[in-house]
Amino acid sequence: xxxxxxxxxxxxxxxxxxxxxxxxxxxxxxxxxxxxxxxxxxxxxxxxxxxxxxxxxxxxxxxxxxxxxxxxxxxxxxxxxxxxxxxxxxxxxxxxxxxxxxxxxxxxxxxxxxxxx
Amino acid sequence: xxxxxxxxxxxxxxxxxxxxxxxxxxxxxxxxxxxxxxxxxxxxxxxxxxxxxxxxxxxxxxxxxxxxxxxxxxxxxxxxxxxxxxxxxxxxxxxxxxxxxxxxxxxxxxxxxxxxxxxxxxxxxxxxxxxxxxxxxxxxxxxxxxxxxxxxxxxxxxxxxxxxxxxxxxxxxxxxxxxxxxxxxxxxxxxxxxxxxxxxxxxxxxxxxxxxxxxxxxxxxxxxxxxxxxxxxxxxxxxxxxxxxxxxxxxxxxxxxxxxxxxxxxxxxxxxxxxxxxxxxxxxxxxxxxxxxxxxxxxxxxxxxxxxxxxxxxxxxxxxxxxxxxxxxxxxxxxxxxxxxxxxxxxxxxxxxxxxxxxxxxxxxxxxxxxxxxxxxxxxxxxxxxxxxxxxxxxxxxxxxxxxxxxxxxxxxxxxxxxxxxxxxxxxxxxxxxxxxxxxxxxxxxxxxxxxxxxxxxxxxxxxxxxxxxxxxxxxxxxxxxxxxxxxxxxxxxxxxxxxxxxxxxxxxxxxxxxxxxxxxxxxxxxxxxxxxxxxxxxxxxxxxxxxxxxxxxxxxxxxxxxxxxxxxxxxxxxxxxxxxxxxxxxxxxxxx
Numbered sequence: 001x002x003x004x005x006x007x008x009x010x011x012x013x014x015x016x017x018x019x020x021x022x023x024x025x026x027x028x029x030x031x032x033x034x035x036x037x038x039x040x041x042x043x044x045x046x047x048x049x050x051x052x053x054x055x056x057x058x059x060x061x062x063x064x065x066x067x068x069x070x071x072x073x074x075x076x077x078x079x080x081x082x083x084x085x086x087x088x089x090x091x092x093x094x095x096x097x098x099x100x101x102x103x104x105x106x107x108x109x110x111x112x113x114x115x116x117x
Numbered sequence: 118x119x120x121x122x123x124x125x126x127x128x129x130x131x132x133x134x135x136x137x138x139x140x141x142x143x144x145x146x147x148x149x150x151x152x153x154x155x156x157x158x159x160x161x162x163x164x165x166x167x168x169x170x171x172x173x174x175x176x177x178x179x180x181x182x183x184x185x186x187x188x189x190x191x192x193x194x195x196x197x198x199x200x201x202x203x204x205x206x207x208x209x210x211x212x213x214x215x216x217x218x219x220x221x222x223x224x225x226x227x228x229x230x231x232x233x234x235x236x237x238x239x240x241x242x243x244x245x246x247x248x249x250x251x252x253x254x255x256x257x258x259x260x261x262x263x264x265x266x267x268x269x270x271x272x273x274x275x276x277x278x279x280x281x282x283x284x285x286x287x288x289x290x291x292x293x294x295x296x297x298x299x300x301x302x303x304x305x306x307x308x309x310x311x312x313x314x315x316x317x318x319x320x321x322x323x324x325x326x327x328x329x330x331x332x333x334x335x336x337x338x339x340x341x342x343x344x345x346x347x348x349x350x351x352x353x354x355x356x357x358x359x360x361x362x363x364x365x366x367x368x369x370x371x372x373x374x375x376x377x378x379x380x381x382x383x384x385x386x387x388x389x390x391x392x393x394x395x396x397x398x399x400x401x402x403x404x405x406x407x408x409x410x411x412x413x414x415x416x417x418x419x420x421x422x423x424x425x426x427x428x429x430x431x432x433x434x435x436x437x438x439x440x441x442x443x444x445x446x447x448x449x450x451x452x453x454x455x456x457x458x459x460x461x462x463x464x465x466x467x468x469x470x471x472x473x474x475x476x477x478x479x480x481x482x483x484x485x486x487x488x489x490x491x492x493x494x495x496x497x498x499x500x501x502x503x504x505x506x507x508x509x510x511x512x513x514x515x516x517x518x519x520x521x522x523x524x525x526x527x528x529x530x531x532x533x534x535x536x537x538x539x540x541x542x543x544x545x546x547x548x549x550x551x552x553x554x555x556x557x558x559x560x561x562x563x564x565x566x567x568x569x570x571x572x573x574x575x576x577x578x579x580x581x582x583x584x585x586x587x588x589x590x591x592x593x594x595x596x597x598x599x600x601x602x603x604x605x606x607x608x609x610x611x612x613x614x615x616x617x618x619x620x621x622x623x624x625x626x627x628x629x630x631x632x633x634x635x636x637x638x639x640x641x642x643x644x645x646x647x648x649x650x651x652x653x654x655x656x657x658x659x660x661x662x663x664x665x666x667x668x669x670x671x672x673x674x675x676x677x678x679x680x681x682x683x684x685x686x687x688x689x690x691x692x693x694x695x696x697x698x699x700x701x702x703x704x705x706x707x708x709x710x
Contacts, residue, residue, distance in 0.1 A: 009487055009490070009491060011491045011494075011495070012487075012490055012491045012494050015491070015494035015495050015497070015498045016494050018498055018501070019494065019497055019498050019501050022501045022502075022505040080482075080483050080486030080487050080490065099486075099530075099534065100486050100487065100489070100490035100493075101486065101489045101490040101492070101493035101494075101526055101530050102490070102493070104497055
């Protein structure tokens, strides 16, 4: 399973990527939407874990763009602001929604679930 | 749930209206309510003045007018009787004088000194006129030449008698009543006749004082009236009912001389008011007097007066009762409207405050969540490094530290999640509510206090509760207020029970009970009133339960309370399973009020 982590907090994504790799999950990371789009062009990812609120391109906007280039990719959203509105705006059937700070096992479980869909 | 305050006088007099104890301007938010006690007093004063003044003035005028007309009617009637009686007395006396005059004209002296003839004349006079006692002929020296009558008066010398001197100079004479030689009250009528050859003689007759009594006895006098005749010295010429017997001196002043009949008011020695009519009888020394007691005369008027005063008293009482009742009712209405207005303002303020607090909390939570997430991942990574590389996997201390960081992060995350939930709940939306979670969430805020004060909190939320659709923010506030109050009421080591159970097919009941200080019956009646608080010395605004009450209504539900001083209090909130329809109608009602 190859995962793309996108969050404007570099400290967060790097640590998360490393932790996932300990668990046998290959994770690339980026700290902005544009960087993520570039990565997605050159690599194929099974799951994208996106922060909802990011400067320039929000997680929801990013998902819309990624869907055009990588139609098979599944999505998990992360947010520090646990409001229902965010959830409704960004949720497609195939998306999961997790509130920061998150439990790594929960994240891996969520990845498994979206992959099975 | 409110702490009884011994310094606060909670006794409520039975008739005291609700607004009486409200003091103008005491609201915690500084929104001044009206001084209703003063308003009530001014309204009652003005209404009493405006409605009673015309009534009292009209009654007083009517009273005076009626009294005056009754009095003048009595004056007039008395005057008429005096006038008529005077004419009768005057005529009777002059008639007898004229009879004497006729006798001297018709008989020569020689004929009159014939006592047998004189006796016949007296007999005829008695038959024709009545009242004549005797008849005598007196020569110019005052010696009685002939006398016929019941007394032995032949040859008596009258020369030193007052009446004789008067008739000698005046020609005729009507005397006062006096006893004279015969010791019987009588009066004398005498007529002088000139003799052709010079000199004169006098024909004299006497009438018993009883003669007057027969004239006066037939009069019909009201008001314990008394008719009598006096002379100018105030000596009674007739017997009187109230003022003495014949020849006594009356206890009243002799009225001043007047040609005409007069009526006046005076008081006797006892202070009683008397109505006196009198007339001087011309050519005689007599004054006719009729005396009536005014109090007796006015007796029929007193009945009328009593009815008038009774009617006035009843009218005034009725008006006062109506004024008091209507003013109290209206001012009470204003009082409640005013309380509602201030409470509504307060609630708006409160809601705004809660929204602001929610936003602040959400902002803080969001800002903290990101660094918290980093700490979480870094600590997680640290733990991973140790556990996945096997190098420190068996070091329990390191693992312990990492776990402790992670569990602390979890606790922080729980706080921020609650803050975010709180913010989300401050909007007015209706959504499915998980009561178990809501109760747990509210208790989450109080958990530390319960622990510190060793308060036992028992939660009993039924397992198969029906699905509740409500505004979880408002529900949370209701629970928070009730649980807060319960915490304030119990002592350390107290017990609080929270239970949720279905009540009917379409409603559920939430109960919050404590074993705290409880409330008196009077406190219970006022517990939901805005600004009513027993936490005077603390920070209570008196709005907590009032707002809770409004919130329960807004959710279409109701709230009631049972309490006993010293035993504890139980609040029961009943909520419909779906609020949408009812919430609309409550909003309309609030806007209208």
